[in-house]
Structure formats: structure tokens, C-alpha cells
Amino acid sequence: MDTRPIGIFDSGVGGLTVVDKVFRLLPNENIVYFGDTARVPYGNKSKETVTRFSKEIVKFLSSFKVKLIIVACNTASSLSLGALKKAFSIPVIGVIKPGVEEALKTSKTGRIGVIGTERTISSSAYEKEIESTGRNSFVIQKSCPLFVPLVENRWLSGDITLKIVRKNLAPLLARNIDTLILGCTHYPLLKKAIQKIAGEKVRLIDSSIAVAKYTKHLLDNKNLRGNTGKTYAKFFVSDDTEGFIRLAKVFLRRNIKAKRIVF
Amino acid sequence: MDTRPIGIFDSGVGGLTVVDKVFRLLPNENIVYFGDTARVPYGNKSKETVTRFSKEIVKFLSSFKVKLIIVACNTASSLSLGALKKAFSIPVIGVIKPGVEEALKTSKTGRIGVIGTERTISSSAYEKEIESTGRNSFVIQKSCPLFVPLVENRWLSGDITLKIVRKNLAPLLARNIDTLILGCTHYPLLKKAIQKIAGEKVRLIDSSIAVAKYTKHLLDNKNLRGNTGKTYAKFFVSDDTEGFIRLAKVFLRRNIKAKRIVF
Numbered sequence: 116m117d118t119r120p121i122g123i124f125d126s127g128v129g130g131l132t133v134v135d136k137v138f139r140l141l142p143n144e145n146i147v148y149f150g151d152t153a154r155v156p157y158g159n160k161s162k163e164t165v166t167r168f169s170k171e172i173v174k175f176l177s178s179f180k181v182k183l184i185i186v187a188c189n190t191a192s193s194l195s196l197g198a199l200k201k202a203f204s205i206p207v208i209g210v211i212k213p214g215v216e217e218a219l220k221t222s223k224t225g226r227i228g229v230i231g232t233e234r235t236i237s238s239s240a241y242e243k244e245i246e247s248t249g250r251n252s253f254v255i256q257k258s259c260p261l262f263v264p265l266v267e268n269r270w271l272s273g274d275i276t277l278k279i280v281r282k283n284l285a286p287l288l289a290r291n292i293d294t295l296i297l298g299c300t301h302y303p304l305l306k307k308a309i310q311k312i313a314g315e316k317v318r319l320i321d322s323s324i325a326v327a328k329y330t331k332h333l334l335d336n337k338n339l340r341g342n343t344g345k346t347y348a349k350f351f352v353s354d355d356t357e358g359f360i361r362l363a364k365v366f367l368r369r370n371i372k373a374k375r376i377v378f
Numbered sequence: 379m380d381t382r383p384i385g386i387f388d389s390g391v392g393g394l395t396v397v398d399k400v401f402r403l404l405p406n407e408n409i410v411y412f413g414d415t416a417r418v419p420y421g422n423k424s425k426e427t428v429t430r431f432s433k434e435i436v437k438f439l440s441s442f443k444v445k446l447i448i449v450a451c452n453t454a455s456s457l458s459l460g461a462l463k464k465a466f467s468i469p470v471i472g473v474i475k476p477g478v479e480e481a482l483k484t485s486k487t488g489r490i491g492v493i494g495t496e497r498t499i500s501s502s503a504y505e506k507e508i509e510s511t512g513r514n515s516f517v518i519q520k521s522c523p524l525f526v527p528l529v530e531n532r533w534l535s536g537d538i539t540l541k542i543v544r545k546n547l548a549p550l551l552a553r554n555i556d557t558l559i560l561g562c563t564h565y566p567l568l569k570k571a572i573q574k575i576a577g578e579k580v581r582l583i584d585s586s587i588a589v590a591k592y593t594k595h596l597l598d599n600k601n602l603r604g605n606t607g608k609t610y611a612k613f614f615v616s617d618d619t620e621g622f623i624r625l626a627k628v629f630l631r632r633n634i635k636a637k638r639i640v641f
Contacts, residue, residue, distance in 0.1 A: 153423060154416065154417045161618035167640070267422070275538065275541050278538050282538065377430070
């Protein structure tokens with residue numbers, strides 16, 4: 116039994132989708148979350164910058180004696196996971212590998228689509244991960260840079276949103292994918308619109324569920340599971356807490372407290 | 379005669395619209411530009427955070443012995459101009475006042491619309507500036523949070539862009555404005571789409587032209603104009619230089635060099 120907390124971070128609020136799944140699947144774990152809301156988004160920033168930010172955050176989370184770090188941000192997972200693993204001795208989990216494993220289990224035809232931010236897609240992290248499994252598959256990728264602003268402004272449905280989703284998914288759907296990885300923490304909030312455009316035959320992979328399952332598996336394997344007593348969840352952000360607390364209520368369906376931290 | 383450079387900063391590339399106008403109107407001035415591309419955008423961040431970032435940047439620009447600072451970013455002008463003026467002895471110019479003066483000169487009916495980022499609009503900086511002039515006018519404001527991602531992804535025209543512009547401008551047009559302040563450095567790049575939806579009767583105010591005129595006026599008044607010799611323009615960014623250099627070519631129609639700076 117190991118009561119040390121799990122550290123989870125994201126460029127902003129999106130990683131709360133992962134927190135939500137960890138709450139459900141691992142209710143006996145303590146959590147420390149950091150959202151880099153002063154420097155959000157990461158999706159169009161360079162590898163060097165995202166890695167610098169990620170290292171600062173892992174250093175901060177380490178001060179809580181975390182037993183494990185989950186990089187909930189797909190961009191940071193794509194660009195910086197290797198560097199984090201090299202720089203820190205704590206186990207670090209990204210969202211790419213769990214998402215890929217789930218997609219390979221789900222897909223029947225092996226025709227897998229991946230959508231994500233500009234930098235996630237240009238890094239080809241998903242494509243490389245799928246290739247590394249040696250499984251017979253066809254991967255087609257597409258960055259959807261307007262999806263994050265749509266979610267952040269709560270344009271989750273309606274004519275304009277559907278048009279933007281259709282325009283972005285068209286090249287993937289034309290290649291007959293049967294599985295679509297939602298490669299950004301924001302995208303699950305557009306699930307309904309995406310499913311509507313993609314059709315019921317295309318299965319959507321929400322990395323947040325996959326990463327929570329993967330974390331459970333890892334904790335079991337390493338004998339690091341938490342206790343069954345009272346747990347805590349601490350939330351930190353780099354910008355003001357007001358908007359974060361409001362959105363956290365939507366993501367987690369509970370009231371939380373949060374604190375601003377400036378590095 | 380004063381050959382010290384003018385310092386200009388923005389959250390990212392948008393401030394290059396101001397650099398372009400300063401190049402044209404003040405060809406004998408040296409320029410040092412900083413774009414905070416690692417932390418862009420500012421438009422949805424808190425006053426405290428934007429002020430902290432702005433102070434760091436002004437401190438950096440001060441190391442070049444600038445004679446004047448132009449805050450090219452409307453959000454930073456709205457939230458942080460007062461704090462910068464208080465903290466530094468160099469003259470600091472924002473984009474709000476010049477934009478307002480131009481709008482008041484242009485408007486015949488006094489019915490003025492203002493569009494900008496979430497934080498610019500919620501600060502009511504434009505409204506307060508117009509009120510402070512004591513001029514008889516009616517101001518209506520609207521934040522357009524999707525305009526910046528549209529510009530950054532080069533969706534400058536087309537069906538979806540026009541629909542988004544129409545949806546955002548509708549409440550302003552319903553109030554019969556005759557003048558519209560483009561209260562964000564990115565918006566001039568959407569000028570064609572905005573003019574198309576607003577109609578030819580609505581005059582668009584591009585703050586970048588107004589602030590360059592204002593700067594010229596101030597330099598003349600304080601006897602701070604530069605020499606007629608060879609000038610330089612230095613560009614610094616906080617993220618990688620590649621994308622910035624590419625966009626600078628679009629904004630300035632010339633090739634520039636840039637350097638990355640980490641505070």
C-alpha cells in the first residue's frame with residue numbers, strides 16, 4: 116500500500132477529464148493536479164518550450180512526493196515524454212500509448228484516424244506508437260486547430276461547430292477509418308458533434324478513459340495502490356483560479372478549491 | 379535628435395501590424411520588438427498574469443535603452459497600461475487611446491462598436507476611454523474569441539469564417555453603429571470578411587495605424603525623433619523563431635531575423 120499522491124498535469128483545464136476518470140477508477144488514490152492556465156495552450160508551441168514548461172511542472176509536483184506522474188496533455192505527451200522520463204526518476208505516463216492500445220483493441224479493419232493539435236500531429240507520436248507495435252494498420256492523421264477554441268468558448272453544437280467538424284474530419288472519413296483517436300484532452304467535449312459527423316460506425320477513443328485504466332494496471336503491477344481511507348485532491352493553476360473552478364464543476368461535477376502558483 | 383530605439387511588444391505576432399505602420403510612418407526610427415509566443419494568447423488571461431508578463435517584457439526592452447514603449451497588444455493595453463506607467467519611467471503608449479481618438483474623429487453618429495478579446499471587452503477599457511473624453515456617444519462592445527484562432531490558422535475567408543463573423547457582429551449591427559474599432563491586433567487580417575458582413579457604411583478603425591500616428595505626434599512633441607541614417611529593427615520571441623519569421627514575412631513583406639529569449 117502506498118498513500119503517496121498521483122501527480123497529473125495539463126496545459127489547462129482539459130486534463131480534468133483524466134482526473135474525472137481516475138476518481139472513478141481509482142477512488143482510493145490521492146491526487147495533485149496542475150493546470151498551466153497562464154501559458155495555455157501548448158498545442159502550437161515548440162518541443163523545446165513545451166518540454167521546458169513540463170519539466171518545471173514535474174519539479175513542482177515532485178515536491179508533493181508523488182508516486183507517479185500522468186501527463187494528461189497530449190501535446191506534452193507527444194513532445195516531452197522522453198525528456199521527462201530521462202530527467203526524473205518517478206514513473207511518468209503519457210496519454211499516447213494508452214490511447215493507441217485502446218484503439219488497436221477496438222479497430223476491426225486496422226484503419227485508424229488520429230486528430231489532435233498542430234504539434235501533436237506534426238510530431239507523428241501516435242503514428243510512431245502504432246507502428247512500434249508491429250500491428251498491421253493504416254493510420255491517417257489530421258490536426259484540428261479550431262477544436263480547442265470551440266470547446267473553450269462552449270460552442271459544442273450548432274451549425275457552425277458541425278461545419279467545422281465536418282471540414283476537419285472529411286479527409287479521415289474519405290479513407291474509411293473505423294476508429295478515431297481523440298488526441299487532445301479537449302476533444303471529448305465535442306464527442307457528440309464528432310460522432311454525428313463521423314457516423315455511428317466509427318468508434319471514438321477517449322484517451323482519458325484509456326490512461327486511467329493504464330494507470331490502474333501499472334499501480335497494481337508495481338504494488339503501488341493507495342489506501343481505502345479518506346483521500347484528497349489538490350488543484351493548482353498558474354493563472355487565476357476563478358475560471359478554473361467554474362470549469363472544474365462542469366468536468367468533475369463537484370466543487371473544488373484551487374490555488375494559484377507562480378514558478 | 380534621439381537615436382535610441384522604440385520598444386514594441388505583443389503577446390505574439392499580431393503586433394507586427396504596428397511595426398509595419400511604424401516602419402512606414404517613422405522610417406528613421408530604430409525598433410526592438412518582443413513577441414511572447416511561448417505564452418500567447420493573452421486575451422483570456424487574468425489582469426494579474428498579463429501585468430506580470432508585460433512587466434517582464436518592458437524590463438527586457440529597457441535593456442536596449444528604448445526611448446519609448448508601444449504596447450501593441452490590446453489586452454495588455456487594456457489590463458496593464460496603468461501598472462506599466464507606474465512601474466517604469468520610460469513613456470509607455472497603449473493602443474486604446476489612439477484607437478478611440480481615431481474612432482471619435484471618424485464617427486458621424488457617435489454610435490461606435492468595439493470588438494476585442496474576452497479580457498479586453500470585460501475590462502471595458504475602450505468604453506471608459508470614450509466616456510473620459512466627455513463626447514456624446516453610444517458604445518456597444520462584443521468579445522469575438524474565435525477571431526484569433528481563425529487568423530492564426532489563416533481561415534481569413536470562406537463560408538465558415540463569414541458565418542462566425544456574422545454571428546459575432548450581429549448584436550453590434552443591430553444597434554446601427556457607423557464605426558467599428560478592431561480592438562485586437564489580429565483583427566485587421568479579417569478586415570475583408572468584417573467589412574463584407576458590416577457593409578460599406580460601417581467604418582473600420584485599425585488601431586495599428588492610429589498608434590503609429592500617435593507615436594509620431596508624441597516623438598515630435600517631446601523632440602525625440604530619430605536620425606535619417608541607417609536604421610535597425612531587432613526581433614525577439616519567447617518560443618522558436620521559425621513560425622514567427624514565416625508570419626513576419628506576411629505582415630511586413632520583408633525577410634527578418636529573430637532570436638529566442640527565455641526570461
